Amino acid sequence: MSDGGERVGKSDDTVGKVYLVGSGPGDPDLLTVKAKRLLEEADVVLHDKLPGPEILGTIPEAKREDVGKRAGGEWTPQEYTNARMVELAREGETVVRLKGGDPTVFGRGGEEMVHLAEEGVPFELVPGITSAVAGPAVAGIPVTHRDHTSSVSFVTGHEDPTKEESAVDWAALADTGGTIVVLMGVGKLPDYTAALREAGMAPETPVALIERATWPDQRVATGTLETIVAVRDSEGIEPPAITVIGDVAGQRERVLEFLEGE
Numbered sequence: 001m002s003d004g005g006e007r008v009g010k011s012d013d014t015v016g017k018v019y020l021v022g023s024g025p026g027d028p029d030l031l032t033v034k035a036k037r038l039l040e041e042a043d044v045v046l047h048d049k050l051p052g053p054e055i056l057g058t059i060p061e062a063k064r065e066d067v068g069k070r071a072g073g074e075w076t077p078q079e080y081t082n083a084r085m086v087e088l089a090r091e092g093e094t095v096v097r098l099k100g101g102d103p104t105v106f107g108r109g110g111e112e113m114v115h116l117a118e119e120g121v122p123f124e125l126v127p128g129i130t131s132a133v134a135g136p137a138v139a140g141i142p143v144t145h146r147d148h149t150s151s152v153s154f155v156t157g158h159e160d161p162t163k164e165e166s167a168v169d170w171a172a173l174a175d176t177g178g179t180i181v182v183l184m185g186v187g188k189l190p191d192y193t194a195a196l197r198e199a200g201m202a203p204e205t206p207v208a209l210i211e212r213a214t215w216p217d218q219r220v221a222t223g224t225l226e227t228i229v230a231v232r233d234s235e236g237i238e239p240p241a242i243t244v245i246g247d248v249a250g251q252r253e254r255v256l257e258f259l260e261g262e
């Protein structure tokens with residue numbers, strides 16, 4: 001044991017394993033069969049709030065550890081989560097690090113895999129259904145469509161588009177003519193919709209916001225590149241939500257009456 005033997009592991013020479021597991025967007029029926037089995041088998045589940053209330057509600061309190069936002073509103077530092085995964089595994093525990101959607105889509109799954117590899121801790125990545133595709137889909141919006149778009153970009157809206165070296169090139173995205181799916185994009189919606197319009201994207205381009213996709217209180221709000229900020233404000237849309245920008249967002253109207261919960 002690397003911690004000087006103060007903690008008693010299951011066995012001195014047994015290192016546990018860490019499973020980096022995607023929960024899907026939130027509906028427990030959209031967990032993979034493997035994720036469901038691992039949640040049952042795990043000794044400890046490290047999670048944040050993104051898997052949603054229904055999935056978290058199925059995990060016994062005694063084996064849950066919240067490594068998301070803490071009571072004071074501060075985020076648990078990534079270093080803590082990294083260290084905790086290693087510590088538990090070295091105690092011989094089977095650990096599920098549960099992430100919303102897919103662990104590798106804006107989920108730090110890449111960082112956590114490298115950390116575990118460097119620490120010599122056995123791990124396995126278990127993909128999940130990303131909200132970036134499932135969110136639009138359950139709102140009747142296919143992220144690609146033969147008649148509308150043959151490409152889709154997944155981008156973070158967290159960046160400040162006015163900052164000199166924004167990691168997201170909104171003008172280039174506008175030029176692709178493809179669907180743009182923005183994660184973490186509620187707060188900066190005014191900035192990037194303006195950036196896209198400045199780059200020449202038509203103001204009447206359909207835009208949809210899907211809030212808490214597949215959670216019991218899912219909501220969808222629609223508008224255009226020009227109106228969506230006002231829609232967000234009047235509807236009070238809050239994170240977590242997906243923004244879909246592109247002609248495919250207009251598809252929703254054509255299937256509306258058959259959508260779950262509409």
Ligand code: SAH
Nearest residue numbers: 101102105107130131183184212213240241
């Ligand atoms: N790994 C996750 C994304 C993590 S980034 C995935 O693959 O889905 C966090 C962002 O994901 C949120 O800000 C929001 O934009 C999006 N998100 C995750 N779950 C969501 C859900 N159920 N409904 C809407 N947006 C969601």
